[in-house]
Amino acid sequence: MKIIVGVKRVVDYNVRIQVKPDGSGVVTDGVKMSLNPFDEIAIEEALRIKESGKAEEVIAVTIGAKACQEQLRTALAMGADRAIHVETDEGIQPLTAARIFKALCDKEAPKLVIFGKQAIDDDNSQTAQMLAALSHWPQATFASEVVIDADTASVTREVDAGLETLSVDLPAVVSADLRLNEPRYVKLPDIMKAKRKPIDTVSISDLGVEVAAGIKVLKTTAPAKRQAGIMVETVEQLVVALKEKGLIK
Amino acid sequence: MNKVLVIAEHDGSNLNGSTARAISCAKDIQAESIDIVVLAADGSSVAEQAAALAGVNKVLLVQNPANEHPVAAFLAPQIESLATDYTHVLAPSTTFGKDLMPRIAAHLGVPQISDIMRVESATIFDRPVYAGNAIITVEAPAGIIVGTVRTASYPVAENGGSASIENREVSVELPSHTRFVSVSTGGGEERPDLQAAATVVSGGRGVGSEENFKVIYGLADKLGAAVGASRAAVDVGFIPNDHQVGQTGKIIAPDLYMAFGISGAIQHLAGIKDAGTIVAVNKDADAPIFEVADFGLVGDLFQVIEDLEKALA
Numbered sequence A: 001m002k003i004i005v006g007v008k009r010v011v012d013y014n015v016r017i018q019v020k021p022d023g024s025g026v027v028t029d030g031v032k033m034s035l036n037p038f039d040e041i042a043i044e045e046a047l048r049i050k051e052s053g054k055a056e057e058v059i060a061v062t063i064g065a066k067a068c069q070e071q072l073r074t075a076l077a078m079g080a081d082r083a084i085h086v087e088t089d090e091g092i093q094p095l096t097a098a099r100i101f102k103a104l105c106d107k108e109a110p111k112l113v114i115f116g117k118q119a120i121d122d123d124n125s126q127t128a129q130m131l132a133a134l135s136h137w138p139q140a141t142f143a144s145e146v147v148i149d150a151d152t153a154s155v156t157r158e159v160d161a162g163l164e165t166l167s168v169d170l171p172a173v174v175s176a177d178l179r180l181n182e183p184r185y186v187k188l189p190d191i192m193k194a195k196r197k198p199i200d201t202v203s204i205s206d207l208g209v210e211v212a213a214g215i216k217v218l219k220t221t222a223p224a225k226r227q228a229g230i231m232v233e234t235v236e237q238l239v240v241a242l243k244e245k246g247l248i249k
Numbered sequence B: 001m002n003k004v005l006v007i008a009e010h011d012g013s014n015l016n017g018s019t020a021r022a023i024s025c026a027k028d029i030q031a032e033s034i035d036i037v038v039l040a041a042d043g044s045s046v047a048e049q050a051a052a053l054a055g056v057n058k059v060l061l062v063q064n065p066a067n068e069h070p071v072a073a074f075l076a077p078q079i080e081s082l083a084t085d086y087t088h089v090l091a092p093s094t095t096f097g098k099d100l101m102p103r104i105a106a107h108l109g110v111p112q113i114s115d116i117m118r119v120e121s122a123t124i125f126d127r128p129v130y131a132g133n134a135i136i137t138v139e140a141p142a143g144i145i146v147g148t149v150r151t152a153s154y155p156v157a158e159n160g161g162s163a164s165i166e167n168r169e170v171s172v173e174l175p176s177h178t179r180f181v182s183v184s185t186g187g188g189e190e191r192p193d194l195q196a197a198a199t200v201v202s203g204g205r206g207v208g209s210e211e212n213f214k215v216i217y218g219l220a221d222k223l224g225a226a227v228g229a230s231r232a233a234v235d236v237g238f239i240p241n242d243h244q245v246g247q248t249g250k251i252i253a254p255d256l257y258m259a260f261g262i263s264g265a266i267q268h269l270a271g272i273k274d275a276g277t278i279v280a281v282n283k284d285a286d287a288p289i290f291e292v293a294d295f296g297l298v299g300d301l302f303q304v305i306e307d308l309e310k311a312l313a
């Protein structure tokens, strides 16, 4: 079987985000960009399924500008077999992204699609569920364990109550949570090898996808900052302060 | 005129408090009516709790054995068939709502607005991005508005309502491709719920071991508090995943949040921005958590907790 993995280029998770003073967005010039951390986990899971003999091919897909090829190269260096770059300079929202993935699934017929549970730029957490809806496929979001068994997958999900297990027929869409696995380190020879792996570039119109009416961002603002507090020297001072505020008895 | 439908989150017997927070958000839309839909196998007691929330006009009760557990693939088609009577469909931004709502939005062909933290108008909303380090004001396009509500931004709607309860038959074909197997909780149900508690005592990697976490539980019990944790503490197995606080865990707004041995990574802080008072105890005076703490104390967490227990005795 084939596995498709969605990989998004995002501002690195260590970057301290700065809102532009004119409210037009956040500063991305000269800022370190990376593979969305959840997508790294998604790729790793796909590779492990392949290495266990349960899949033949792992295809990494990104939607975005030319620079996103960097993240595809990372996915290829980790071990993905090939990559598809859906090139566009527009910001693509989850519903359109899901439609694009649907078109790719119609073409590639994967048995499994793995996404990150959320892209850490927009924090939407929608694309996996939307693809599953459009394809009428099962979804297993926030996965912390995936066990493939012939035509079904047993997926453990991190939910607010604890851990939930679903059994789903394949094809299915899974979204990866943090504890699904620990992604491998990419070694230099793998980076060299990845340079020779194929990246197909297609446009949204090549795929016959209509861009959905999206949400319009009117402005971007910095969040209210918490007031810097005070340092106390002793537990007694702390207790007095909390009692004064009525927070402890 | 606007009509809002809120999806009830529940466990079969109790309405989850996050639903009452979503109702508070719905009220800001200034709708003509706010209805709640309870999808359950046997939902009469949940429906009664929903009907008691002030501001709710009607409770729709959809009973079906397939609704015993909240499986998005089963719930979504049922809700879609009701949604067309409404201008807005909302659910709390919990794992329940996050899993379910995009499936509904996609079928309706509309985008979803995730984590609504403020209603500017019936079509304009504020929501956090980049782990809450920026807030965007967004306008929804024409069509039904599907959204999830950032529960930490809204108070629990009060009781005192007496909405009518209407049984609804929904005849849509449900898929057979998904089977619920089991759910297991991390235990500790005897303690207050992390998302509802007024006080939360949290431990990080600095606590050192699962065994050591007993001191965190001990202090929490003394304060009647819920127990939280950083991702690092969960990852190394000190405490189950349902205690994780942060961007990718639970976003909480207790009156008092006490962080022990947590450095204060931005992903963790994203979960506690709305806490009333933050207390941080860390042996490293340069730990970033002190930049947001109302009261910081540099010291060994075990010593501090011991002294606190004495002071509270």
Ligand SMILES: Cc1cc2nc3c(=O)[nH]c(=O)nc-3n(C[C@H](O)[C@H](O)[C@H](O)COP(=O)(O)OP(=O)(O)OC[C@H]3O[C@@H](n4cnc5c(N)ncnc54)[C@H](O)[C@@H]3O)c2cc1C
Pocket: A013, A037, A038, A120, B203, B204, B205, B206, B207, B229, B230, B231, B232, B233, B244, B245, B246, B247, B248, B249, B250, B260, B261, B262, B263, B264, B265, B266, B267, B268, B271, B281, B282, B283, B284, B287, B299, B300, B301, B302
């Ligand atoms: C995509 C992504 C999402 C993430 N989501 C989350 C999330 O939702 N929630 C979350 O918490 N993290 C999240 N993280 C992880 C986050 O970046 C940090 O790694 C994590 O929060 C660190 O946890 P910590 O503070 O417990 O550990 P550390 O950073 O290791 O800090 C331990 C602290 O304990 C102190 N300490 C040690 N011993 C003692 C002692 N005896 N007494 C007092 N202090 C002591 C140390 O000085 C140190 O400051 C995420 C990361 C990524 C990449």
Ligand SMILES: Nc1ncnc2c1ncn2[C@@H]1O[C@H](COP(=O)(O)O)[C@@H](O)[C@H]1O
Pocket: A005, A006, A007, A008, A009, A036, A038, A039, A042, A061, A062, A063, A064, A092, A094, A097, A114, A115, A116, A117, A118, A119, A120, A122, A123, A124, A125, A126, A127, A128
């Ligand atoms: N532009 C994109 N290119 C590739 N994958 C994407 C893109 N947008 C979203 N995804 C996938 O969908 C997941 C969830 O994204 P989101 O719904 O935006 O939070 C991400 O972790 C990716 O796996």
